[in-house]
Amino acid sequence: MNDPGTRPSGTTAEAAAEQVAADFHALYGAVPEGVWAAPGRVNLIGEYTDFNDGLVMPLALPHAAVAAVSRRDDGRLRIHSAEAAATGQGVVQLDVTTLSPGSDTGWAAYPAGVVWALREAGHAVTGADVHLSSTVPTGAGLSSSAALEVVTALALNDLYGLGLTGAELAVLAQRAENAFVGVPCGVMDQMASACCTEGHALHLDARDLTRRQVPFDLAAEGLRLLVVDTRVKHALGDGAYAQRRAGCEAGARALGVRTLRDVPYERLDDALARLDDPTVRAYVRHVVSDNQRVERTMALLDAGDVRAVGAVLTDGHASLRDDLRVSCPELDLVVSAAVGAGALGARMTGGGFGGSAIVLTDAGLADKVATAVEEAFVQEGYPEPRVFTAVPSAGARRLR
Template sequence: MTDLRQDTLAAFAEIFGRDADGLWSAPGRVNLIGEHTDYNEGFVLPFAINRRTVAALGLRDDRIARVGSSFADEVVEIDLDRIGPDTLGGWSGYPLGVAWALGQFGADLSAVPGFDILIDSNVPVGAGLSSSAAIEGAVALALNDVWQLGFDRRTLAAVGQRSENVVVGAPTGIMDQSASLLGQHDSAVFLDCRSLEAEIIPLGLEEAGLEIVIIDTGVEHAHATGGYAERRASCEAGARALGVESLRDVSVADLDRAREVLDDVTFRRVRHVVTENQRVLDTVRTLRESGPTAIGELLDASHRSMRDDFEISVPELDLAVETAQANGAIGARMTGGGFGGSAIALVPTDAVSRVFVALDGAFAEHGFGQPELFTVTPSEGAKREN
């Protein structure tokens, strides 16, 4: 992380010809459990990870916003008076969309100066670890500070979500941004996506001798394309057919009635969300009562539900989960929006190397590309670095 910070500050000076006023960072996230429940006003349990996006920013004395990135050759420039969903696109829509969305939450964009910003990251893109929310969190915190807006972190999470929904066109919930902004060390964020109430839940992984292994399959996914939006539409259709505001209002006990009312596909989509909400609540209770060694079956059940009912897994994810389970993982599941990305496995520290070797062998045997394997630590959320 030190090199990432220093490299970004040096690159800012080289590209923009001056030193940055400051450096901010925000983490990616792993969702321990609670997939596709967020936009159904349900419960999620993500945690921030020790892979971060950094944003070096310097204010200007005019109304121009310029944004550059380590993952794009161009510097995009726009007048703040022209900023909006119709004028933004491509990768720069993520940081510049945040500036627009701050105005939607009450910031007077006609009264703030322009800025130069440079973004770099070690959060893998397309791996289901929310590289987009890390960008949004770092930029939102930076602009909130330098423009002296005074928004709290829950508001900044909503700003990031608005930007992603409207500017980027990805119909995501608020989970990713909340985890990136609210995370704490060795803890998860228990988020009620209806009330937006958040509670920090200690995970106790260090004391239990457990690691979170990330298995990046290399199969990229994108929230702004078809499958994710189709699943969201199915959930909304199921809620309408059941006469409720959202699937948050459907309990496990209601599923028998839902089966009678809904077609088979919509029912299975609904069943995933309803049972996943219950699994989040059960995971929080189990962590409090018995600690992390007792949550494995809940993780396993979550993956089966996403594979069979929500149908968002892919063969690489299924192989990752099955291989980890067979080689010492307490529990494993795909994480993120699906259709690619990563799986997570909860693994005793002394079994991590065995899981890594088994995964490399299994992917090679099946003719899949080699997965990227690494561990992550639940870490603190967005912050100013200097």
């Protein structure tokens, strides 16, 4: 099992800081003013609920975007990525005064969008030199874009003395992705990257951004949470995500509520009976029931019954597959193969249409479960998945 996630939390980012700073110096001819990191995340439960003002429970991963950054006072924004450089792309040069939504559709739109969002909010960001390197897999549903946004936001917040909190930076980063990049995501990914703490899952109420750090020490329970990256790439900007958001909003209008968060789980059957569109009905059923699954998971963790969370995960996958219809054959295969090999439960995580699944299993069965998934992929002729252990890790922070 390929398992970089078993490293101690933060090791990946801290070890990368020196190299990222050296690469910055080689690119720009100066020592950076600082180096920052922001992690990717995996979502334990609560999918497509955040933009419905609902509940989610993500945790940060050791995999992170690391940025070396210095200020500029001439309006120039220079951005470089080690990963983009591997495909022959050089420094992206922009003018902060002419940044506008849709003006950049490549990878640089994520950090550039943050600069735009900060300036639009009245913060006097006059330019920057940025060098980025990330170990968050792209297209895997692990929030690689949010990591880029949050690390940029945190660096500029520190360098320009803006005094913004982690939650405020997350909201600005979400605005960058919504308005500048054009992906109508909720705030979970950015909040997880900005606000998670080591050894905990983050219980987040997306309506008012209230948070609770929930102890999540699976090793002490003899359990492991595996992440299975199917290597099937997804693109949330292709309209499928926006279509489901629009369907949820249509459901809320038809039910006369502000958002689907306002539909009590106990009244779900009554609400569904009032909806004529079968697609909208299915979306509503998923969102309301997934909010309830977050509450069930919290109650189980509080009671120390961590093993019972597995059944909640599998139930959540069925809802994502059948009601929201955002799964795919590879994700379904992860769930069926893992549960068939003795895992306690599994589900797809993230936006779907590819990406990753999570598997809750006894630690002693982890290798057997991972092998069963890998063999199932070989049998179906799929590319080998990447399997690693999710270690609840630190959120965004300054490294040097």
